[in-house]
Amino acid sequence: MTRVVFLLVPQLHLLDLAGPAQVFSTAADHGLDYAVSYVAAREDVTTAQGLPLRAATDWPDLGPADLLLVPGWRSPATAGGPRLTEAQAAQVVAHHERGGTVGSVCSGAFALGQAGLLAGRRCTTHHELQDELARRHPEAAVLRDRLFVVDDRVVTSAGIASGIDLALHLVAARHGPAAAARVARGMVVYARRSGDAAQDSAMLRHRSHLSDAVHHVQDLIDVRFAEPLRLADLAAAAGVSERTLTRRFVDATGMTPLRYQSVLRLERAEHLIAQGSPTESAARAVGFGDARMLRRLRAGAR
Template sequence: MPDAGTFARLRDHHAAGGTLAGVCAGADALGRAGLLDGRRCTTHHTVQDELARLYPRAHVVRDALYVVDERVVTSAGVASGIDVALHLLSVRHGPHAAGQVARTMVVHAHRDGAARQISMMFRHRSHVDETVHRVQDLIDTQFTERLPLNLLARTACCSERTVTRLFRDATGLTPLAYQTALRLERAEHLIAQGATTETAARDVGYEDARMLRRLRARTGVRATR
């Protein structure tokens, strides 16, 4: 645990115009230094409630990779520290420099801080139905392709009606809705990276952008590209 002198140095650094970044539980140190009061912040999804309880004057943003508020940056898990570092590099030295570092590290050049911490593939995997897991394995690896229900039924070794029922019971979604959600999530990532809606639509398996635009509009995503 940092001592009082460390907290004082954090406050002094920020007061002098410096930027502070707390990765994962590092948000707690910023909170103890009083630097989260009145600011938006985040942390790992498993301890967001705890952060909100400990620092009631902070505005905890749920399910975000990182949050920037007045030169105070907080982020989710340890891996999101890479996203924070690339963001800071881009701000200080431009996107080209950040892109060069990202390529060297073999990571995405930029992920928006508002991106969700948990991808669709993981969000619906907390169940224990091995039959549904087998179907999800197929969809996860081939979600850009046409996957008729009879193919999923053969994978699950049961009838089409049964696989639909099992899948809905385990995940809350139909197989088609799950595949569509994966396509949309991937398309949003591509668009955030600079792809047009047309290019993203083709990359996730749609013949043209009309379906993707409808899906984005239906989910409240601004469809301007």
């Protein structure tokens, strides 16, 4: 069980909270082992949008596998001011020191700065607050034009809807991109990936269509792209003929099912190579018999 704890501060933005909370809740609906909870200094929490919230005041026991996230708040003139109590700041630091991951959405980055977790780390926040964050925390490297930044189990995001991107990234990092793609599809969002990775993935880039049969086949390919897949088997799973599946797949994605599989293999192989894997090892890991086909695909993609 992975606990995801949201630390709520007064005047928080609803979407800063609701977006990532929905990601982890949807992930749990898909069978991933997440439990979401909310803590605050007081039980009643005001929001920037006027909807009152109720949170626990007692902290759950957190382990290294658990996540602690701080949503942002509305207060442009005092965004950088202290928002956490001393006890809350200590809890944030203690969780990170135990090996846990700590994250923020939008101005929540200032809370991580208050806790001393931005010193010597790369981070980001909403574009309207980046100058203020850099001024208040000169020891941090504030990166601009990023949806989110990951640095030594401290993850910060640009704000508002980008909290969804951050949460999907965390799901992908723990369970793989196919799991994140299923969650994104369940939420009907077009997810983007940022930081050092590509800003979008093939699994998500070709999902903006309404064909249930094609989505179903994509689900199968996403999970089994490293295996040999027969068009006849994919068509049977979709309940259509091979010709019908190919036509619908091309209409929906611009490519055939097997071409889609090759794109997924290439994207995963590029990631492995970027992480230091030899080309031959990366080729075999994604289902190619040797590196020759991978080299041809890489050359054709350039």
